[in-house]
Amino acid sequence: MTRPFRFGVVAPITTDLPTWRACVRRVADSGYSTLLMPDVPQWQPAPGPTLATAAALADLRVGTWVYASPIRPAWMTAWEAHSLSVLTDGRFELGIGTGRPGIEDELREKGLPIVPPGERLGQVRETVRALRDLDGPDRHTPVTIAVRGPNARALAAEVADTVTFTQMPDEPRGEIARLARDFLAVRDLELALHVPFVGDARAPFMAPPGADPAAVRAADSLAILPDDPAAAAEEIQRRREEIGFSYFVFGADFADKLAPVVAKLAGR
Template sequence: MSIPFRFGVLAMRPAATRTEWLDRARRAEDDGFGTFQVSDHFDRSPASPLLTLAAVAQATSSIRLGTLVLDNDFRHPAVLGKELATLDVLCDGRLEVGIGAGWMPADYAVSGLPFDPPGLRVDRLAETLAVLDAVLGSPEPVTWTGEHTRVTGLRSVPAPRQQPRPPLLVGGARPRVLGLAGRLADVVSVNIDVREGRVGPQATRSALADAVDEKVGWVRAAAAGRPVAPELHLVAYWAEVTERPEEAAARRIAAAGLDLAPRELLASPHCLIGPRAQVTERLLQARERWGFSYVTVYDSDAASLTPVVAGLAGT
């Protein structure tokens, strides 16, 4: 039995005022999107994710609020747990916690944080997930000692509104992160491979269907022993309802400097460019082939995809 579709909007455009942020979130809610999401970078993200979602929570009533995704290196797990539990209370239990190991060298360069090798960053992410799961998921004090993280008698004050805890989303593109996500996360975001620190040749190749086959295979293998499989999520980086898909794809390729032909981009699971019926069919095929039921689009593309969302959300 297929999991019903739900859709997210990732806020990537800057907003200069409180009113603009709140209007944007209310519009997403009114248009049938299930989650309003904010990313976590210094220069690339338009605002601080946790503060933005706390404000948006006061102007919305049903849309879920997500981080896509927090950089684990930016916050100590104990501090992060406190912030997340508080935010879950402030939004009446609508929080989704997306977190990753960090990938963009520019974030580390501008902040002075050390950009450690991938294995070390993933080690820290694994420890953070263990701490968040324990602290947010139980009223009892937690004592936990790892190689990079230590907490002693730590309780979640306040307790999160959702029980046993807010859902955890972990995203990635390499075997170790996707295996970790498959074992522990409630939602696994199967991403493009950004080990180059940008959307370069490695990332574009990893957006193609055969690469997605491999990545989903890693997740399924890791999740095989779980009583409930994690929900599978992907970001549609290129999305547009249009009767001229080849032209639209060529325009996106030129704007981003991608090393792809239009037909290759249009074949990617991360691309939803085409007439409404065709985009709808591609989403149905993606759910059938890979299990993707949770799809996020950029806020700049959301209006174009609203008719598709209206037809598929909840089905």
């Protein structure tokens, strides 16, 4: 089955509120599916109230990209996700993973326990289980899980609606393509791709500060798209045809530039 394209924008509040509100409305008007929030306290207000605000501003889906499971109790994340699903009339998507690189330092700063990777994955499982209990038989909050290792991929194949693969910016596409194809051989579901680079520009909150677009391009990485919208649209179609990615997530800095791509491809 060929899944229709959809597109998301990661848009933390890095400006004044009127500018951010205008960005939310432009994202919706441009045909993007989802406005997404990272789970980084230094960048913005908490994801829950921020996403509720975005959903009230425009008719689009909202979601986390992605909650770090070691930061909060599983039941609290599940309760917040279910509440957002209810308050947005089913337009919320829970994105969750075991934490970005360096999460241990953040846990120490907050006085939280350093949770081993295997336990973090257990927290993801418990969060989804608690969310399904809260949703009950009449609601299904979509879940996106960020994965890499075999245990994480197995969990996602069991409980996720969408999967995204964590990757280093300069990682060659062949490895991620292999992970995607192997995953789809187990379960056919939506694959999402995190794209922090367009041309020579980097979305500042989606890739490490020192990442070099030239090195990313030289590696033929999936983390970058061409600067030209027509070429970007062709490459996106190639990635769906050859690998299976149909959901593409960009930084807010690129939302206007890639709006022609979204207008051409969204829903097709």
